[in-house]
Amino acid sequence: MIREFSLNDLVFMLEALRWTVGLxxxxxxxxxxxxxxxxxxxxxxxxxxxxxxxxxxxLVQGTPLLGQLFVFFFGLPLFGIQVDAWVAASLSLSIYASAFFGEIWRGSLQSVSQRQWEAGAALGLNYWQRLTHVVLPQALRISIAPTVGFLVQLVKNTSLAALIGFIELTRASQIITAATFAPLPVYTTAAALYFIICFSLSQFSQRLERRFHVTR
Amino acid sequence: MSLVELTDIHKSFGSVEVLKGISMTMEQGEIVAIIGRSGSGKSTLLRCINGLESVQSGRIQVAGIEATKPGADLNALRQRAGMVFQSYNLFPHLSVERNVMLALRLVQKMSVDEARELAHAMVAKVGLAEKLAAYPDELSGGQQQRVAIARSLAMQPTLMLFDEITSALDPELVGEVLKVLEGVAREGMTMMLVTHEMNFAKNVADRVIFMHEGRIHEDGPARETLLEPRTEELRSFLSAVLH
Structure with missing residues (x-):
């Protein structure tokens, strides 16, 4: 029975969007x-x-996220560990994100000049004071743009969880498309919803950078 | 006991020996200019004095603290021996006022009001009272260096170390920094400065130390040493820098 793409479908998509955001x-x-x-x-x-x-x-950056998802969803049950889509998606996306966050933050920390450590030392600040009052605040500011940039990737990559049956925005769109045969309006709506989230994140990042004097 | 006592300091970076046995003393109130070619070890010497570089052998005593003793309280030493760098090294995420206040609050445990008052006085002293709220990247190099001097002076050190503080500046900005430095000298601050400003060394310093290949090659009263060098090395260095 083919039906029209309706307001109810949009509500269904918005509900699924909560799981995209939650994930x-x-x-x-x-x-x-x-x-x-x-x-x-x-x-x-x-x-x-x-x-x-x-x-x-x-290992994490060099393998596809989809593969990691499958390893957790289909692999763990082979060892007798039953996982549902939620757990598999949460685990694999967390591990995926940790490899990128780790590198982003290491780079931010190391991009603060050695001279800043020395300037702190020359004023009699101890190691902990130099780290927390001089280096970390600068590293944090430097890391805003790449961190949020990666968050945008992460939001879009949650769509891969659709492939293990996790009902987030993309999976919801597939389900509605199957019922309405109207892929264009459905997926355009989905894309618009992803865009709204990602664009807001970028805007937020730019505002944060301005507020924290990032170039300074 | 002299304010600064160095005894047979040896310092190497890897296989390169930069300081080959430096011994000297410096008294309270003295202004010592260290000159020499690049690579002669003068900046390294200054950095060893406040413990930014560790030495392979020798003894360093500064304001009653033995820097070369294992477990020496280098942070206490650095409060007594302030240092200003060639590249200013202001904290870019803090305003001028907070740059000066930071160590007063953290190290000297002053109250916010006390620290702010002292910071304002010090920044006014270097002629930048109207820039208290500015961030370092809104200042010229000369202004940044003056703030760095104020930041260091605010700690009320016994001794100030200046490491080529005008070398990174545009020529037209050198004068304003040297003027601040002269003011500090007039107030009786004990100063050791690595510099390429020979006129400044001649007019403001009491004593000049010429370093050559990791050793103190000449050491004497500023005017005399610069006008009548005793060794060929200093003579050729001076003729090279003066023209």
Whole structure:
């Protein structure tokens, strides 16, 4: 029975959008926490930790996210661990995000000049004071643009979770298209919704940068 | 005990020995200019004095603190020996006022009001009272360097180290920084400065140290040493920098 693309469908899509956003938020929090660990392991003065972090980053960045999703969704049950789509998607997106956040934050930290550390030292600031009052505030400002840039990628990449049956915006659009045979209006609407989220994020990032004197 | 005492300092970067046995003393109130070709070790010497560089051997005592003793309180030493760098090194994320206040608050534990008052006085002293709210990137190089001097002076150090502080400036901005420096000198601050400004060294410093290939090659009263160099090396260095 073919029906028209209606207001009800739009409501269904907006409801599914909550899961897109929810998944992105979970991946941001999980990936952020893991990413801090990755960044620290990457810079500590202990070679095996650096190698571990580099290996992890290369493995995650060098394999497709879809493959990682499948590994968790189809792979874990082979070991007797049952996971639903939510858990598989949350885990794999968090791990995916952590590799990128780790590198972004390491780069931001290291892009603060050695001279800033020295200037702090020359004023008698101890290591912790130099880190928290001189270097981290600058690194944080530098990291705003690349962090939000990656968040935009992350939001769009949540659509891959549709392939393991997780009903977010893209999966909802597929379902509606199957019922209405109106792919153009459905997917255009979906694209517009993704755009609204991503564009807002970019705008937010630019506002933040201006407020924090990023170039300064 | 002298304010600064260096005994047979050796410093290497990898296999390159930059300081090959430096010994000297400096008294409270002295103004010492260190001159020499680039690579002669003068900046390294200055950086060793406040512990930014560690040395391979020798003894460094500054304002009663032995920097070369294991576990020396370098942060305490650095409060007594302020340092201004060639590249200003202001904190770009803080306004002029907060650049000067930061260490007063964190290191000297002053109240906000106290720190602010002192910061305002110091910034006014270098002639930038109207720039308190400005950020470093809104200032010229000369202005940034004057703020860096104010930031360091605010800590009320016993000794000030200046590392080629006019070398990164456009020629027309050098004068304003040297004028501030002269003012600091007039107030009786003990100063050690690495400089290429020979006229400044001649007119403001009491004493000139000429470094050559990692050693102190000449050390004497400023005017005399610069006008009548005793060694061929200093003579050829001076004729090279003066024209």
């Amino acid at each position: 992105a938020i979970i991946a941001t929090i999980g990936g952020g926490a893991l990413g801090i660990i990755v960044a620290v392991l990457r810079v500590v003065a202990f070679k095996p930790a650096n190698w571990l972090a580099i290996g992890y980053i290369n």
